[in-house]
Amino acid sequence: MGVRRFSRILPVTKPPVHDPRRTLTLRDVSEASGVSEMTVSRVLRNRGDVSVATRERVLEAARSLGYVPNKIAGALASQRVNLVGVVIPSLSNMVFPEVLAGISETLEDTGLQPVVGVTNYSPEREETVIYEMLSWRPSGMIVAGLEHTEAARAMLAQAGIPIVEIMDIDGEAVDSAVGISHRRAGRQMAEAIIASGYRRIAFLGTMMPHDHRARKRLQGFEEALAKAGLTLADQEFYSGGSALLKGREMTEAVLKRSPDIDFLYYSNDMIGAGGLLYCLAQGIDVPGKIGLAGFNGVELLDGLPRRLATMDACRLEIGRRAAEIIAGKHAGTIGGEVIELFPTLQAGDTIRRA
Amino acid sequence: MGVRRFSRILPVTKPPVHDPRRTLTLRDVSEASGVSEMTVSRVLRNRGDVSVATRERVLEAARSLGYVPNKIAGALASQRVNLVGVVIPSLSNMVFPEVLAGISETLEDTGLQPVVGVTNYSPEREETVIYEMLSWRPSGMIVAGLEHTEAARAMLAQAGIPIVEIMDIDGEAVDSAVGISHRRAGRQMAEAIIASGYRRIAFLGTMMPHDHRARKRLQGFEEALAKAGLTLADQEFYSGGSALLKGREMTEAVLKRSPDIDFLYYSNDMIGAGGLLYCLAQGIDVPGKIGLAGFNGVELLDGLPRRLATMDACRLEIGRRAAEIIAGKHAGTIGGEVIELFPTLQAGDTIRRA
DNA sequence: GTGAAAGCGCTAACAC
DNA sequence: GTGTTAGCGCTTTCAC
Numbered sequence: 001m002g003v004r005r006f007s008r009i010l011p012v013t014k015p016p017v018h019d020p021r022r023t024l025t026l027r028d029v030s031e032a033s034g035v036s037e038m039t040v041s042r043v044l045r046n047r048g049d050v051s052v053a054t055r056e057r058v059l060e061a062a063r064s065l066g067y068v069p070n071k072i073a074g075a076l077a078s079q080r081v082n083l084v085g086v087v088i089p090s091l092s093n094m095v096f097p098e099v100l101a102g103i104s105e106t107l108e109d110t111g112l113q114p115v116v117g118v119t120n121y122s123p124e125r126e127e128t129v130i131y132e133m134l135s136w137r138p139s140g141m142i143v144a145g146l147e148h149t150e151a152a153r154a155m156l157a158q159a160g161i162p163i164v165e166i167m168d169i170d171g172e173a174v175d176s177a178v179g180i181s182h183r184r185a186g187r188q189m190a191e192a193i194i195a196s197g198y199r200r201i202a203f204l205g206t207m208m209p210h211d212h213r214a215r216k217r218l219q220g221f222e223e224a225l226a227k228a229g230l231t232l233a234d235q236e237f238y239s240g241g242s243a244l245l246k247g248r249e250m251t252e253a254v255l256k257r258s259p260d261i262d263f264l265y266y267s268n269d270m271i272g273a274g275g276l277l278y279c280l281a282q283g284i285d286v287p288g289k290i291g292l293a294g295f296n297g298v299e300l301l302d303g304l305p306r307r308l309a310t311m312d313a314c315r316l317e318i319g320r321r322a323a324e325i326i327a328g329k330h331a332g333t334i335g336g337e338v339i340e341l342f343p344t345l346q347a348g349d350t351i352r353r354a
Numbered sequence: 355m356g357v358r359r360f361s362r363i364l365p366v367t368k369p370p371v372h373d374p375r376r377t378l379t380l381r382d383v384s385e386a387s388g389v390s391e392m393t394v395s396r397v398l399r400n401r402g403d404v405s406v407a408t409r410e411r412v413l414e415a416a417r418s419l420g421y422v423p424n425k426i427a428g429a430l431a432s433q434r435v436n437l438v439g440v441v442i443p444s445l446s447n448m449v450f451p452e453v454l455a456g457i458s459e460t461l462e463d464t465g466l467q468p469v470v471g472v473t474n475y476s477p478e479r480e481e482t483v484i485y486e487m488l489s490w491r492p493s494g495m496i497v498a499g500l501e502h503t504e505a506a507r508a509m510l511a512q513a514g515i516p517i518v519e520i521m522d523i524d525g526e527a528v529d530s531a532v533g534i535s536h537r538r539a540g541r542q543m544a545e546a547i548i549a550s551g552y553r554r555i556a557f558l559g560t561m562m563p564h565d566h567r568a569r570k571r572l573q574g575f576e577e578a579l580a581k582a583g584l585t586l587a588d589q590e591f592y593s594g595g596s597a598l599l600k601g602r603e604m605t606e607a608v609l610k611r612s613p614d615i616d617f618l619y620y621s622n623d624m625i626g627a628g629g630l631l632y633c634l635a636q637g638i639d640v641p642g643k644i645g646l647a648g649f650n651g652v653e654l655l656d657g658l659p660r661r662l663a664t665m666d667a668c669r670l671e672i673g674r675r676a677a678e679i680i681a682g683k684h685a686g687t688i689g690g691e692v693i694e695l696f697p698t699l700q701a702g703d704t705i706r707r708a
Numbered sequence: 709g710t711g712a713a714a715g716c717g718c719t720a721a722c723a724c
Numbered sequence: 725g726t727g728t729t730a731g732c733g734c735t736t737t738c739a740c
Contacts, residue, residue, distance in 0.1 A: 389710090390710065390711050391711090392711055392712080393709080393710060396709095396710090402709085402710095403709060403710095404709070404710085405709060405710090408710085427716090429716090430715095430717065431715080432716085
């Protein structure tokens with residue numbers, strides 16, 4: 001962004017607010033209310049029987065002092081931490097916020113709180129994030145993907161808490177897993193495309209060595225092509241920048257280079273949307289002359305002039321199921337669960353009816 | 355999403371992995387290495403002088419055991435927590451992930467870690483999130499917006515740590531603040547629009563009673579209109595659903611209802627983009643017959659057939675500055691800073707040149 | 709360069 | 725129903 005910015009520091013109009021004074025403790029509430037620390041603790045946690053009178057006195061004291069319990073001390077003493085670590089590669093891909101939404105929603109009435117860590121698709125960064133999270137002794141961990149460093153896998157396996165790897169099931173899980181088979185998804189899309197009569201098929205995707213799920217989709221896609229005696233007619237990769245714009249640019253590049261292409265398979269909906277806008281602007285007959293498909297089923301597609309073919313990645317459901325496993329809602333099981341979800345192919349308006 | 359899904363639970367192929375055994379402690383490392391707990395602690399924190407030999411022995415023991423330090427105990431003992439609470443209204447509005455990126459980037463080499471909480475634009479939820487976060491005794495808090503419940507303000511003020519309210523500076527900050535004046539932003543956009551000769555101006559926005567910043571922009575916008583002797587010719591509000599789609603629908607509704615409208619001001623870029631796509635599809639002369647403008651400067655706009663006029667909200671910069679304040683990089687100040695950033699108006703291709 | 713003792717602020721377990 | 729005691733696993737401080 002080559003945008004110039006100006007800033008000024010306004011004069012301080014009031015005294016500094018955060019004098020690092022000692023924060024309040026149970027003892028303070030105890031003294032203010034004339035009730036023992038232990039009973040104060042009970043009131044504040046709604047544990048055990050406390051007379052209404054004492055309870056009121058304690059709550060009043062706590063409220064008027066502005067007491068906020070120290071969970072660090074509480075967690076150390078009780079050996080319980082109401083935190084669930086969630087490790088994802090990115091927040092700018094809307095897929096992950098949606099998974100998070102599913103997790104939060106399900107965790108809401110369990111007293112558990114998700115804590116998010118972002119890895120930017122870097123295995124080393126992931127290892128660090130996992131280490132940092134485990135050092136807070138969370139009640140469970142939800143980690144995107146099945147591919148981790150040796151050390152990360154070892155730490156997770158050692159942690160003694162439920163671990164759920166999400167999004168993908170094509171591989172070996174540390175403990176539990178909830179996701180779809182991306183390889184199968186790629187295969188299915190290829191089969192649908194071939195069945196609709198397309199033959200000169202190109203792939204356009206991200207150049208991210210660590211996006212294993214995109215890689216597996218492409219792999220499955222090529223497997224199905226091979227079974228039909230086909231190979232990819234062209235490929236184009238990108239990294240960084242506005243996905244929508246990259247989609248336009250890559251599409252233009254591919255169509256200029258290989259004018260006889262009749263199908264464009266994108267590794268995600270955002271670049272697919274860019275490609276769709278480009279084709280429409282060029283007056284290309286979609287899906288007559290050229291068909292298009294993406295992956296993810298993102299909400300954005302609803303607003304486009306034509307509905308891009310895609311596959312729903314079951315994001316919300318994945319989040320929910322993973323959270324349920326952590327919350328121990330699957331009675332009778334103690335880890336080791338693998339839940340496969342099955343995405344639906346939405347043909348939209350960019351694949352010819354077979 | 356009316357998508358059917360199927361799932362099955364695959365048979366467990368391996369023994370459950372997370373038997374909740376006791377996790378390792380410093381003592382375990384101490385015993386395994388034959389070095390005192392204290393020295394082990396020093397090695398693991400790189401504190402004080404330790405002989406190379408002992409250091410090696412300790413690290414080897416820790417590594418082979420797979421020891422992960424317990425930060426809960428560490429934090430309690432040292433009274434230091436390397437966490438920074440970040441409270442934002444939403445993750446699905448790309449604005450906030452970008453602010454987060456700025457925060458993470460700046461915090462990276464300070465040893466501080468951001469922990470994110472999401473409020474869904476609910477003041478009560480915000481109060482809860484703030485309470486929960488403060489109970490972990492973070493080193494600082496970054497909170498979106500200046501409007502909070504009484505209790506939330508009180509807690510923040512009491513916490514004894516640096517508090518930075520971000521995004522907005524039109525109001526009273528608890529401690530420090532970094533943001534732009536949304537009222538001024540609305541005013542500026544209105545002035546630009548009027549200067550370009552538009553007169554029949556409509557507003558299209560979210561119906562979110564707690565989106566104070568959108569409200570302030572509209573307010574500033576109307577002020578500037580009034581100064582020019584104008585009032586809004588029409589308005590339309592929405593909530594929920596795909597913003598891009600809503601943008602199309604709202605635009606259609608407004609243009610049908612008020613055919614003489616010559617400008618559409620959107621409260622965010624996403625609905626603005628939907629409106630733009632609608633106008634282009636209808637063959638409306640943009641910006642000749644109708645002008646359009648949004649707010650935020652989102653990356654997505656780069657991929658659209660035409661560049662929507664917008665104002666950059668300085669998201670990355672806001673994140674960076676806020677993090678710098680928390681990290682204590684503004685030497686000589688102890689809170690109470692207010693940093694105003696000045697967004698740039700990007701006229702794009704959807705406002706007539708004056 | 710290394711170790712021993714005390715205690716961070718809470719809660720589990722038990723007494724009364 | 726309420727209080728007392730003993731830690732939780734580290735780090736601080738001070739001694740050696």
